[in-house]
Amino acid sequence: DAKTTQPPSMDCAEGRAANLPCNHSTISGNEYVYWYRQIHSQGPQYIIHGLKNNETNEMASLIITEDRKSSTLILPHATLRDTAVYYCIVRATNYGQNFVFGPGTRLSVLP
């Protein structure tokens, strides 16, 4: 079973920031938080991951609470092409361990 909880859907206006929450209250000390997204009929695309510090890359920012029980993925300026299902996954870095996907959040960016 997935170790994360996400809202099933969210809307965001084009050009505004999209903030996608994720709860992972049972996260272990050696587990990272990963975010992927899946655009319709494509394979999942890696976005960002982090352990405990906030992270930023060219796609998004990841804010992890101090107790690590929740996190937020931020798309600073959402575009229509960001419409997708966003998956939050917690996973240790043990080699060979797979990713368990929950239902994710369906983000709709509206014009």
Added chain:
Amino acid sequence: GAVVSQHPSWVICKSGTSVKIECRSLDFQATTMFWYRQFPKQSLMLMATSNEGSKATYEQGVEKDKFLINHASLTLSTLTVTSAHPEDSSFYICSAREGGGTGELFFGEGSRLTVL
């Protein structure tokens, strides 16, 4: 990031035939690859873990004799759906982990199988 490629991207076959899907890591070596299946409006479900040079590990409920997995090299894993039936129609996705990294998995584009 690392690139994982699947082929074919879509295939239509008749019931009872077998279909092979290839998954390649293009710019890195992957001793472990994962095969997922996704039905419409559902999330990805892990089918099996493919290990180079050894037998695949199947998830509970996945028939190993129906979904044959071969991981003959560090850059190629194949999934063969044997004696396909319409209920096997699905989106099949592979992924691979780049060794030495912090664990992110890279996914292929997916292969859509339609069994008539």
